[in-house]
Amino acid sequence: MSDKVLMKGNEAIAEAAIIAGCRHYFGYPITPQTEVAAYMAKRMPKIGGCFLQAESEIAAINMVYGVASTGKRVMTSSSSPGISLKGEGLSYLAGADLPALVVNVQRGGPGLGGIQPSQSDYFQATRAGGHGDFKMIVLAPASVQEMAELTVKGFELADKYRMTTMLLADGTMGQMMEPVALNDLKVNDSIEKPWATTGTNMEREHNIVNSLFLDPAALEQTNFERFDRYKTIEENEVMYEEYLMDDADIAIAAFGIAARVSKNAIDEARKEGIKVGMIRPITLWPFPVAPFRKAADQVKAMISVELSMGQMIEDVRLATECKIPVTLCNRVGGMIPSPEQVLESIRTTAAKIGGAN
Amino acid sequence: MSTKQFLFSGFGGQGILFAGKFIAYKGLMDGKNVSWLPSYGPEMRGGTASCGVIVGDETVGSPIVSRPDVLVAMNLPSLDKYESTVAPGGIIFVDSTLVSRKVNRTDVTVYPIPATQMASDNKTPTLANMILVGKILKVLNDFDEVSVRTALGKVISAKRADMLEVNLNAMKLGADY
Numbered sequence: 001m002s003d004k005v006l007m008k009g010n011e012a013i014a015e016a017a018i019i020a021g022c023r024h025y026f027g028y029p030i031t032p033q034t035e036v037a038a039y040m041a042k043r044m045p046k047i048g049g050c051f052l053q054a055e056s057e058i059a060a061i062n063m064v065y066g067v068a069s070t071g072k073r074v075m076t077s078s079s080s081p082g083i084s085l086k087g088e089g090l091s092y093l094a095g096a097d098l099p100a101l102v103v104n105v106q107r108g109g110p111g112l113g114g115i116q117p118s119q120s121d122y123f124q125a126t127r128a129g130g131h132g133d134f135k136m137i138v139l140a141p142a143s144v145q146e147m148a149e150l151t152v153k154g155f156e157l158a159d160k161y162r163m164t165t166m167l168l169a170d171g172t173m174g175q176m177m178e179p180v181a182l183n184d185l186k187v188n189d190s191i192e193k194p195w196a197t198t199g200t201n202m203e204r205e206h207n208i209v210n211s212l213f214l215d216p217a218a219l220e221q222t223n224f225e226r227f228d229r230y231k232t233i234e235e236n237e238v239m240y241e242e243y244l245m246d247d248a249d250i251a252i253a254a255f256g257i258a259a260r261v262s263k264n265a266i267d268e269a270r271k272e273g274i275k276v277g278m279i280r281p282i283t284l285w286p287f288p289v290a291p292f293r294k295a296a297d298q299v300k301a302m303i304s305v306e307l308s309m310g311q312m313i314e315d316v317r318l319a320t321e322c323k324i325p326v327t328l329c330n331r332v333g334g335m336i337p338s339p340e341q342v343l344e345s346i347r348t349t350a351a352k353i354g355g356a357n
Numbered sequence: 358m359s360t361k362q363f364l365f366s367g368f369g370g371q372g373i374l375f376a377g378k379f380i381a382y383k384g385l386m387d388g389k390n391v392s393w394l395p396s397y398g399p400e401m402r403g404g405t406a407s408c409g410v411i412v413g414d415e416t417v418g419s420p421i422v423s424r425p426d427v428l429v430a431m432n433l434p435s436l437d438k439y440e441s442t443v444a445p446g447g448i449i450f451v452d453s454t455l456v457s458r459k460v461n462r463t464d465v466t467v468y469p470i471p472a473t474q475m476a477s478d479n480k481t482p483t484l485a486n487m488i489l490v491g492k493i494l495k496v497l498n499d500f501d502e503v504s505v506r507t508a509l510g511k512v513i514s515a516k517r518a519d520m521l522e523v524n525l526n527a528m529k530l531g532a533d534y
Contacts, residue, residue: 176420177393264418
């Protein structure tokens with residue numbers, strides 16, 4: 001049995017990154033993710049790594065761009081408004097096909113918003129991290145253990161597909177402490193990086209890292225190649241978890257903290273005899289289309305539980321091809337749906353589908 | 358009950374987060390599933406602190422403590438704010454040195470403990486929190502010295518190992534009150 005320690009989610013991300021071989025961290029403080037930077041500031045100097053508090057989020061993401069060019073594992077972290085500032089850099093990383101890990105511990109928005117938890121950057125993470133046609137692999141942890149595991153996995157996926165992995169957490173996940181076992185983490189850092197700018201030693205052609213392609217035909221080609229890679233990811237890297245779905249008449253769709261709250265509500269609803277289960281996407285992109293498509297032929301209704309005005313619900317509707325009704329159960333602005341609110345939503349849905357029988 | 362929800366609340370500086378962390382570690386040492394979630398919002402910046410701790414046999418779902426089984430109120434604003442949230446049949450521990458009013462609820466068990474005064478008399482003025490924790494464990498029939506020592510060893514850094522006995526003594530003081 002491995003030794004478990006209590007750690008904040010933010011600290012678990014930082015330690016897991018170090019375990020994954022990350023020795024370069026650039027960031028700028030913002031609640032509720034500051035502990036990532038604070039942890040890195042403490043640990044990096046002791047292990048010969050680099051911690052640098054940049055003058056801004058924009059500077060930090062461009063420092064990430066620089067280190068990523070050399071093939072070293074590198075990361076930055078921030079919270080919602082800070083991620084918006086990084087948007088340009090995220091697009092450049094995609095345009096130059098560079099691997100990096102970017103952590104967003106979300107808070108309520110838009111604008112400066114508040115500092116309490118939110119999931120309202122789902123669209124930003126899965127659709128438009130910046131300008132241009134590109135994707136990021138988006139991982140959504142629902143426990144401190146998963147924050148550590150997905151950080152390690154995130155670096156691996158970034159290296160494997162030469163792209164940014166975004167770890168999409170929220171204020172609750174970042175601030176909470178849970179037991180975590182770090183010595184079980186499986187690190188794969190043996191991925192070859194022949195494209196890295198590591199010096200030619202006069203033995204090969206120069207590697208050039210660039211996102212500028214003035215010839216439209218050449219630029220089109222880079223887009224086509226990138227999207228071929230995305231297709232491979234959609235086929236091979238989907239992650240999700242199902243909870244009590246075998247006999248379910250109602251399915252909840254929820255990720256991160258919303259899934260934790262929903263689990264309480266599902267357990268209560270089951271005691272009342274309502275057959276409700278949950279599909280919890282772990283990869284938000286690629287979205288777990290297959291389990292939702294399959295569930296659409298089994299359940300009579302779905303409920304998307306979100307800390308947003310309804311963002312993932314669009315992916316749920318696309319995946320289920322609108323075969324069944326999907327309703328939204330939500331709170332926003334830093335508020336979190338209570339298990340009672342989710343339970344009420346389950347009861348209402350159960351009454352509706354019961355009436356249709 | 359297989360799962361217990363604790364809410365620790367008081368002024369910043371009273372060791373609210375530490376007390377919660379100790380209870381969480383004690384649960385972990387006893388093989389339970391645990392979570393610990395601090396307040397980090399604007400109210401914290403006004404000088405009040407709170408943290409919710411869940412200890413149970415089952416996997417912890419939501420880490421948010423909205424209906425605590427055990428409330429620890431180390432100042433009046435905390436009692437005012439959280440008294441109504443305690444689950445019926447729950448327990449409220451009050452630092453009666455700092456909270457002058459009585460608890461209004463009649464469907465809960467109340468333990469008023471002059472923890473701040475006791476800590477001061479004991480020449481350990483910063484350990485009112487652990488006096489309360491000692492009383493909590495005693496009331497919950499969970500004051501096992503071996504697991505208490507192990508958990509203290511987890512929350513007190515090795516550099517301050519001398520503080521382990523001091524904390525343990527404060528807890529015993531509370532347990533015997």
